Amino acid sequence: MSSIAEKVVAGDIRTVARLIRDIDDGMPEVREVLKELYPHTGNAYIIGITGSPGVGKSTLVDQMVGHLRQRDKTVGVLAVDPTSPFSGGAILGDRVRMQRHSMDPGVFIRSLATRGHFGGLTQSTRSAIDVLDAMGKDYVLVETVGVGQDEVDVVRSAHTTVIVVIPGMGDDIQAIKAGILEVGDIFLINKSDREGADKTVSDLRLMIEMDQKKYEEGGWKPPILKVEAVFDKGIDEFLEAVDQHAAYLAKTEGGLDFRGNRNKVREELREMVKARLLEEALDRLTKSGEFDRAVELIVEKKIDPYTACEDLVLPVSKQ
Amino acid sequence: MKQQKRRVRVMVAKPGLDGHDRGARIIARAYRDAGFEVVYTGLHQTPEEIVEAAIQEDVDMIGLSSLAGAHNYLFPAVVQLLRERGADDIVVCGGGIIPEDDVEKLKAAGVKAVFTPGTPLDQIVKWVEENVSPRS
Ligand code: B12
Numbered sequence: 001m002s003s004i005a006e007k008v009v010a011g012d013i014r015t016v017a018r019l020i021r022d023i024d025d026g027m028p029e030v031r032e033v034l035k036e037l038y039p040h041t042g043n044a045y046i047i048g049i050t051g052s053p054g055v056g057k058s059t060l061v062d063q064m065v066g067h068l069r070q071r072d073k074t075v076g077v078l079a080v081d082p083t084s085p086f087s088g089g090a091i092l093g094d095r096v097r098m099q100r101h102s103m104d105p106g107v108f109i110r111s112l113a114t115r116g117h118f119g120g121l122t123q124s125t126r127s128a129i130d131v132l133d134a135m136g137k138d139y140v141l142v143e144t145v146g147v148g149q150d151e152v153d154v155v156r157s158a159h160t161t162v163i164v165v166i167p168g169m170g171d172d173i174q175a176i177k178a179g180i181l182e183v184g185d186i187f188l189i190n191k192s193d194r195e196g197a198d199k200t201v202s203d204l205r206l207m208i209e210m211d212q213k214k215y216e217e218g219g220w221k222p223p224i225l226k227v228e229a230v231f232d233k234g235i236d237e238f239l240e241a242v243d244q245h246a247a248y249l250a251k252t253e254g255g256l257d258f259r260g261n262r263n264k265v266r267e268e269l270r271e272m273v274k275a276r277l278l279e280e281a282l283d284r285l286t287k288s289g290e291f292d293r294a295v296e297l298i299v300e301k302k303i304d305p306y307t308a309c310e311d312l313v314l315p316v317s318k319q
Numbered sequence: 320m321k322q323q324k325r326r327v328r329v330m331v332a333k334p335g336l337d338g339h340d341r342g343a344r345i346i347a348r349a350y351r352d353a354g355f356e357v358v359y360t361g362l363h364q365t366p367e368e369i370v371e372a373a374i375q376e377d378v379d380m381i382g383l384s385s386l387a388g389a390h391n392y393l394f395p396a397v398v399q400l401l402r403e404r405g406a407d408d409i410v411v412c413g414g415g416i417i418p419e420d421d422v423e424k425l426k427a428a429g430v431k432a433v434f435t436p437g438t439p440l441d442q443i444v445k446w447v448e449e450n451v452s453p454r455s
């Protein structure tokens with residue numbers, strides 16, 4: 001093993017932190033390290049937490065970390081915040097709610113920006129999860145704002161996907177229905193200290209029950225739980241639901257091993273191949289000058305973009 | 320995993336009991352608008368917490384903000400802890416209500432720059448661009 005992989009497996013914080021940066025920055029060297037780390041992965045339980053901005057995801061993650069630590073479990077956290085489309089910069093503020101754990105050697109917290117990932121946010125986050133898994137964390141919690149498809153895909157690659165809503169989010173629940181209702185394994189009504197929590201529970205229940213097909217096939221029926229993250233209420237019940245979901249998953253193909261489930265492997269590999277092919281092909285076309293030549297030809301009206309695209313892609317794909 | 324241009328990552332932290340966070344938030348926003356990734360720690364951080372977070376976040380710089388007068392202890396403590404952790408490649412700068420005499424003392428202690436009230440944001444951003452580069 002390379003010294004980097006060795007240090008990761010030994011839990012060296014600085015090495016892990018730097019490796020995640022290299023993954024995020026798309027440094028090609030990390031591929032070799034990830035290959036070496038792979039045999040050390042597959043032990044962590046991954047929980048994805050998503051929901052609209054401000055519903056209390058970070059506060060919830062903070063409490064989850066607290067409760068998991070009481071159970072003597074080690075925890076890694078990946079908190080994803082949006083990159084500004086204007087500047088490319090980002091304010092990563094999730095950590096504010098979790099800082100009380102920063103001195104705990106059993107906890108590793110990392111903030112990530114969505115950037116405009118070429119290989120997909122899902123891919124780089126997936127690799128970062130592998131790193132935290134290989135460093136020996138029992139749980140990896142991933143927080144994303146559930147707005148874009150990318151962010152939703154990220155939490156979907158977890159063992160348990162948690163959707164957080166708050167009371168009175170009538171319209172938002174409609175929005176959830178369109179996008180992420182299908183991917184929720186557990187629904188939490190956070191801020192249940194506020195009015196309307198019970199109504200939100202029944203609204204959600206109705207919507208989930210319309211998803212009949214899933215249950216007829218003996219699928220998992222997502223529980224809807226009320227919590228108050230900031231007051232540390234309902235967290236144990238929530239973590240019990242996570243345990244139950246884990247027990248359910250253990251009976252499905254591959255059990256808790258992602259890379260033992262054909263559908264999941266197919267999906268992951270497809271994404272990886274797609275990103276790599278695109279990268280290699282574009283790289284070659286750019287370096288050879290063919291790409292820029294095509295741009296010129298289109299601008300000079302000598303060729304249409306459809307033909308140009310074909311001329312570029314067909315020779316590459318035939319190789 | 321296309322190689323992207325490395326993004327500058329910085330942390331803005333509020334050490335000690337000082338509750339004035341307006342300046343820190345404004346600085347965080349200015350950094351974001353300059354294209355940096357900014358980890359914000361929130362209020363009431365000990366130097367130990369700041370340094371640990373900076374290492375986990377792999378930032379290139381820590382910006383400390385203090386308006387309550389404890390900078391002479393808190394800022395050098397952060398520099399010292401970074402050294403102890405072998406992480407003194409992380410640049411430290413700071414700002415807030417800091418008397419001129421103290422500015423020199425802080426610089427001697429390893430704080431690379433200090434920005435006092437009224438400093439234009441452009442200047443604060445430009446300093447980072449000229450003095451902090453994403454690690455190779
Ligand atoms: C607004 C304010 C408050 C607000 C704070 C709101 C908030 N959430 O921030 C409130 C009303 C809550 C408050 C309370 C108190 N305040 Co007050 N407050 C101020 C005031 C008027 C303005 C501060 C401010 O927001 N400025 C605007 C921001 C943008 O400027 P800035 O923070 O200085 O930042 C600039 C630079 O310093 C620099 N900078 C700052 N941080 C950083 C960090 C980095 C990395 C970089 C690169 C640059 C940088 O860049 C910024 C842009 O140029 C100042 C007086 C003053 N004129 O500064 C007193 C002042 C800071 N407060 C003071 C005091 C004593 C208090 C109180 C203890 C009691 C009181 N007397 O009111 C409490 C304690 C609060 C607490 N828990 O700590 C004193 C501090 C004295 C001292 N240093 O010893 C001051 C100086 C007033 C005075 N002359 O007595 N305060």
Ligand SMILES: Nc1nc2c(ncn2[C@@H]2O[C@H](COP(=O)(O)OP(=O)(O)OP(=O)(O)O)[C@@H](O)[C@H]2O)c(=O)[nH]1
Nearest residue numbers: 052053054055056057058059190191192228229230
């Ligand atoms: N009343 C009430 N407020 C809460 C509860 N949980 C969290 N909050 C508050 O909601 C606000 C947002 O909390 P965060 O944890 O930052 O929310 P978030 O979903 O992580 O926010 P983003 O990451 O910005 O999308 C904070 O002020 C919390 O204190 C709760 O159970 N009840």
Ligand SMILES: [Mg+2]
Nearest residue numbers: 057058093094
């Ligand atoms: Mg958050």
